[in-house]
Amino acid sequence: xxxxxxxxxxxxxxxxxxxxxxxxxxxxxxxxxxxxxxxxxxxxxxxxxxxxxxxxxxxxxxxxxxxxxxxxxxxxxxxxxxxxxxxxxxxxxxxxxxxxxxxxxxxxxxxxxxxxxxxxxxxxxxxxxxxxxxxxxxxxxxxxxxxxxxxxxxxxxxxxxxxxxxxxxxxxxxxxxxxxxxxxxxxxxxxxxxxxxxxxxxxxxxxxxxxxxxxxxxxxxxxxxxxxxxxxxxxxxxxxxxxxxxxxxxxxxxxxxxxxxxxxxxxxxxxxxxxxxxxxxxxxxxxxxxxxxxxxxxxxxxxxxxxxxxxxxxxxxxxxxxxxxxxxxxxxxxxxxxxxxxxxxxxxxxxxxxxx
Amino acid sequence: xxxxxxxxxxxxxxxxxxxxxxxxxxxxxxxxxxxxxxxxxxxxxxxxxxxxxxxxxxxxxxxxxxxxxxxxxxxxxxxxxxxxxxxxxxxxxxxxxxxxxxxxxxxxxxxxxxxxxxxxxxxxxxxxxxxxxxxxxxxxxxxxxxxxxxxxxxxxxxxxxxxxxxxxxxxxxxxxxxxxxxxxxxxxxxxxxxxxxxxxxxxxxxxxxxxxxxxxxxxxxxxxxxxxxxxxxxxxxxxxxxxxxxxxxxxxxxxxxxxxxxxxxxxxxxxxxxxxxxxxx
Numbered sequence: 149x150x151x152x153x154x155x156x157x158x159x160x161x162x163x164x165x166x167x168x169x170x171x172x173x174x175x176x177x178x179x180x181x182x183x184x185x186x187x188x189x190x191x192x193x194x195x196x197x198x199x200x201x202x203x204x205x206x207x208x209x210x211x212x213x214x215x216x217x218x219x220x221x222x223x224x225x226x227x228x229x230x231x232x233x234x235x236x237x238x239x240x241x242x243x244x245x246x247x248x249x250x251x252x253x254x255x256x257x258x259x260x261x262x263x264x265x266x267x268x269x270x271x272x273x274x275x276x277x278x279x280x281x282x283x284x285x286x287x288x289x290x291x292x293x294x295x296x297x298x299x300x301x302x303x304x305x306x307x308x309x310x311x312x313x314x315x316x317x318x319x320x321x322x323x324x325x326x327x328x329x330x331x332x333x334x335x336x337x338x339x340x341x342x343x344x345x346x347x348x349x350x351x352x353x354x355x356x357x358x359x360x361x362x363x364x365x366x367x368x369x370x371x372x373x374x375x376x377x378x379x380x381x382x383x384x385x386x387x388x389x390x391x392x393x394x395x396x397x398x399x400x401x402x403x404x405x406x407x408x409x410x411x412x413x414x415x416x417x418x419x420x421x422x423x424x425x426x427x428x429x430x431x432x433x434x435x436x437x438x439x440x441x442x443x444x445x446x447x448x449x450x451x452x453x454x455x456x457x458x459x460x461x462x463x464x465x466x467x468x469x470x471x472x473x474x475x476x477x478x479x480x481x482x483x484x485x486x487x488x489x490x491x492x493x494x495x496x497x498x499x500x501x502x503x504x
Numbered sequence: 505x506x507x508x509x510x511x512x513x514x515x516x517x518x519x520x521x522x523x524x525x526x527x528x529x530x531x532x533x534x535x536x537x538x539x540x541x542x543x544x545x546x547x548x549x550x551x552x553x554x555x556x557x558x559x560x561x562x563x564x565x566x567x568x569x570x571x572x573x574x575x576x577x578x579x580x581x582x583x584x585x586x587x588x589x590x591x592x593x594x595x596x597x598x599x600x601x602x603x604x605x606x607x608x609x610x611x612x613x614x615x616x617x618x619x620x621x622x623x624x625x626x627x628x629x630x631x632x633x634x635x636x637x638x639x640x641x642x643x644x645x646x647x648x649x650x651x652x653x654x655x656x657x658x659x660x661x662x663x664x665x666x667x668x669x670x671x672x673x674x675x676x677x678x679x680x681x682x683x684x685x686x687x688x689x690x691x692x693x694x695x696x697x698x699x700x701x702x703x704x705x706x707x708x709x710x711x712x713x714x715x716x717x718x719x720x721x722x723x724x725x726x727x728x729x730x731x732x733x734x735x736x737x738x739x740x741x742x743x744x745x746x747x748x749x750x751x752x753x754x755x756x757x758x759x760x761x762x763x764x765x766x767x768x769x770x771x772x773x774x775x776x777x778x779x780x781x782x783x784x785x
Contacts, residue, residue: 216643238643243673248632248666255636258614258622260567261643263636278626283633287623288615 199356200332201294202230204339205264209235212343214262214290218253220246226266226296227356246271250279250293257289262343268302269295269352273314284348285324292342292349298328299390299440300469300486301355303479311352312469316445318350319418325371326418328352328389333362334415337369345371354390355479361392361413374421380410383497384428387438388414388447394483395438397490402497409497417447425454434463434504436497440488443468463504467496508723512555516722519550519586524752524779526585526598531766534581534602538610540750540762542582544686544719545653548745549579551725552651552682553586561591564618570648571621571637575630576655576684577611584608584617592619628661630654631681635667638676638740649733653682657689659700665710671740672711679740680732681712684719686749690763707742719745752779 202217209215209231216238223229223241232239242249246267253263265272272295273280284291295314302309318326325345329335335353342349366375377392378399387395392413399409410432412424428435435455437448448466455464469486483489487496508516523546531537553559557570574583581601588595600606607616611625622633634652641648658664671679689697700706704714713735717724725745732741749763750756753775756765767775 213644240639240674242670245666245670247663248635248670251629251632251663252636252639252667252670255573255622255633255638256640256643257636258571258633259637259640259644259646261640279629279632282623282626283629286613 199227199296200336201226201264201266201339201353202228202232204336206231206234208339208343209238212262214260214343216240216256216261216263218242218249218263218265220244220249220267220271222267226294228264228266228294246276247279250276250291251283253291254279254283254287254289257284257291258287262290262292264292264294264339266294266296268309269298269311269314270309273311273317273350277317280318280324280348280350281321285321288323288347290345290347290349292339292351294351294353296353297355298352299354300474300482301390301440301479303482304476306476307473310474312440312442312474313445314350314352315417315439315441315447316449319445319450323347324418325349325416326352327371327416329354329358330361330389330392330413330415331358333360333365334369336365337362337367338371338415340365341369341371352389358390359393361396369415372416372419372421374424375413375415376410376424377413378409378411380408380432382408382432383434383436383501384410384412384432385436385438385493385497386412386414386425386428386447386451388417390440391438391488391493394488394490395493398493398497401490401494405498407497407501414447414451417450420450420454422454425451426458426460429455429458429460429462434497434500436464436493436500437466437468438488438493438496439468441468442471444471463500465496465500467493508726513722516547516550516554519554519589520546520722521779521782522589523549523582523585525776527581528767528772528776528779530581530584530598530601532772533599534610536764536766537581538578538763539753539765540688540756540759541576541655541684541686542579543751543753543756544747544749545576545579545684546582546751547720547722548653548682548684548725548747549582549586551722551729553590555722555726556729557651558648559590561587561619564592568646568648571634571650573622573630573633573637573650573652574612574624575633575652576627576658577624577630579653579684580608580610580612580624583612583620587617587619590619593617627655627658628663631664631667631671634679634681635671635674635676638671638679639674641678642676647678649678649680651680651682653684656683656685656687656700656703657694657697659683659703660698668707668710668712675711675738676740677735677738680729681707681740681742683742683744684747685744686747686751687758688749688760688763690760692760703744704742711739713737713739713741714744715741716744716746719747720751752782754778
């Protein structure tokens, strides 16, 4: 498994020919999603671009008449246009008016529909926080918020477009399921599972170029039940979403150094798989959480609460973005700088182990 | 137009009085309540529920029912008694109003109260809810209509205009927005705090069909609802209902001190009798 750093030496040249790519990100526009093609193969094994929501929902909508899709002038960036192409009467572009979009989604849901509402995570969770809390979750509406380009994946677009606080905000909302997709196949599984999920869902997505973690759509996916991707005895990395792939890379690097690392994909932040956390704390001597999020309030905090509540004396550290606004830079450079690539994560884990 | 017969007019006016009297009663249970913003909406609420809306109280989730969203949720104290009166739930349940564990709070909760089509309380959200409901009806080829009541000061909220823009864009002709133009916010007159006029021109510029009526005249309310249904234009409809905050009780009319209040025992009796006598009518 290659590390994030080696997978993206120039920040995304692996997208292939890319004749139409702009140069704004040295060949990787953070916004424009990769062309969808079942034959696409990047040099990093990216056979499954993560922006499959539009395509997957279009297929699901063939047999589920509840599904409608809304976006806020981002149908091309999030590829929800793939849904529009097949179901134009069930697609609504609400313009750059996220609050109205989320609330209107709740209103639609009250008539028996299941709206999938997509926009940048920063605007969905932070601008639309009250709409998600009051109109979706409090009302018990089956709205599915597709919060894409989360974390700092919008790179040098800057803090206005970053969402490093969204999990903290969403996690505090009652009756809201909060989950993070690691790649396109897991996203497909989540979308399918969401059809049977009660209440509202906040689904945190990357920027659509997420490298493959799951070679096929995981058939056993269940919200709230963590997926163990690698067994290990020494340390457990509990991670989620965009950090699953580099965490696996880190586990590889650490294996070469003789450390046996368990990797737990805690795809559902709420409800948290408490049993999986407890098992990790009891069966391995150290626990590291890794997330593309502030260390305040997200996955790390959720795990810390479990460990404290159960008085487990395990060696533990939260790894993520500290209490600060991140630098300007291309995404891959930011991940390296903040040690959220495989090399960086491996270093953090090693430091914890050696400190013991 | 003007086709209300006198019996129906009398019935609606009597139900508006019922709304005001129940507001008095329930406020006494709570210890404080939104008298004046409910009194301004009494005729509008009564006409909606006793004349206009297509409902089946024995089947509150009937998919084809008309929807009503009380975006100015603080007037719920006037809506609960109507729902009880229509049979959505036993009126005895209202005795719990605002008490620990009650279904009935100052702002309505759709998961607790049968007949509430959507929870509200945070101003500025209800019109977006209505936009979504109207789109939902369109997607599912259902012909229900959607009524949303907003306050006039609520028009300061930016999301109202996001919703207005989208309703105009999608030509949501099943959507009716009722503005309870009762002239006051909490701190003063709307035009002093943050001007909302010209309300009609503003909605018209967003593609809405605009009517302006006396919101305490049930004939005008009925006519406005009918006109909103009979037009062939594919536009959302706004009915700006000129009202008086505190209508029906002289000491409360257009008096800022009565946005939230509680009458003492003697005043309670005096106001009760004033309402019955219709002094301020």
